[in-house]
Amino acid sequence: MKSVQKTTLLTALVAALGFSSFAFASDHDKPVATGGPSSNVAWTAEMMRFVAKGDISNGARLNSEAYCASCHGHAGIAPSPNWPSLAGQRAEYTFKMLKDYKEGKRAGTAHNQLMQLAVMPLSDQDMADLAKYHASFPLPTLPVGVTHDATKAKEASKMIVRGDGSRFIAPCQSCHGSKGEGSITDIPALAGMPPEYFIKTMQEYRDGTRKNDVYARMRLIAKDLTDAEIEAMAHYYAGMTAK
Numbered sequence: 001m002k003s004v005q006k007t008t009l010l011t012a013l014v015a016a017l018g019f020s021s022f023a024f025a026s027d028h029d030k031p032v033a034t035g036g037p038s039s040n041v042a043w044t045a046e047m048m049r050f051v052a053k054g055d056i057s058n059g060a061r062l063n064s065e066a067y068c069a070s071c072h073g074h075a076g077i078a079p080s081p082n083w084p085s086l087a088g089q090r091a092e093y094t095f096k097m098l099k100d101y102k103e104g105k106r107a108g109t110a111h112n113q114l115m116q117l118a119v120m121p122l123s124d125q126d127m128a129d130l131a132k133y134h135a136s137f138p139l140p141t142l143p144v145g146v147t148h149d150a151t152k153a154k155e156a157s158k159m160i161v162r163g164d165g166s167r168f169i170a171p172c173q174s175c176h177g178s179k180g181e182g183s184i185t186d187i188p189a190l191a192g193m194p195p196e197y198f199i200k201t202m203q204e205y206r207d208g209t210r211k212n213d214v215y216a217r218m219r220l221i222a223k224d225l226t227d228a229e230i231e232a233m234a235h236y237y238a239g240m241t242a243k
């Protein structure tokens, strides 16, 4: 990353953080029509090899120099319940998200916009390096001060393990794994994800604001879920790595 780009990025992020301090509470903006496919990332063997060869030590350097750590933490554990943790996330998923933000495929809210600014100076190689760096940590525990509700988590277990045939909802664990560890290629790990981020992103799949999921896999599942079900599932996954 060149230093002139870094200066521009810093200015942009400072501006974004300034405006977002009041936008965070209710930034459920209207979706922006982007058109075209949900993502430009296609999982060819070549693409898989490219991500697999990401350089962890360069990823560590970029995590500090490109300001990722200021929002996602130095070891990928987000300090805010609104923001996703990246520790232990599958490298392919992280790489896909970074590409999707840069190419305007995950866009339309103030939080998306923060990420679009953050990834602006990154090359594909930088993204693979950052993805491998974050994948090198164990799955996250919840940020300090964020708790999960064990009673709510219990309510969610039926949907997660068995799904709901009457609404054609497949069990979450059939894709995300029985330990919330994710799966090939771009199915993310969910264990230890802060509940507020989980709820927000599920609501965005449900109302179509988030539409970078290839084949609408998550939009089709989320569209029939209630707020109470989403909240219960958020607590289930948040508690998976609880100490």
Ligand code: HEC
Pocket: 013, 017, 063, 066, 067, 068, 069, 070, 071, 072, 082, 083, 084, 085, 086, 094, 097, 098, 106, 111, 112, 114, 115, 118, 119, 122, 130, 188, 201
């Ligand atoms: C100003 C704060 C901020 C900075 C700096 C920042 N992020 Fe983010 N990041 C966020 C927020 C907020 C979200 C959730 C955005 C959304 O809802 O789309 C996010 C989302 C992500 C996601 C998607 C995670 C998921 O589970 O889907 C990835 C990957 C990511 N960031 C990586 C990075 C990397 C790598 C950097 C450094 C180049 C970075 N971020 C810099 C705030 C930030």
Ligand code: HEC
Pocket: 084, 096, 159, 160, 169, 170, 171, 172, 173, 174, 175, 176, 186, 187, 188, 190, 198, 201, 202, 212, 213, 214, 217, 218, 221, 233
């Ligand atoms: C058919 C496979 C499949 C099933 C079943 C499935 N998911 Fe997903 N899920 C995905 C994929 C693929 C993505 C990544 C989509 C993208 O690129 O945005 C994803 C993304 C997510 C995310 C976003 C994670 C992040 O870090 O932003 C959440 C939350 C989530 N799923 C929750 C659930 C829940 C809860 C269920 C059960 C009700 C479920 N999923 C069932 C495939 C699935």
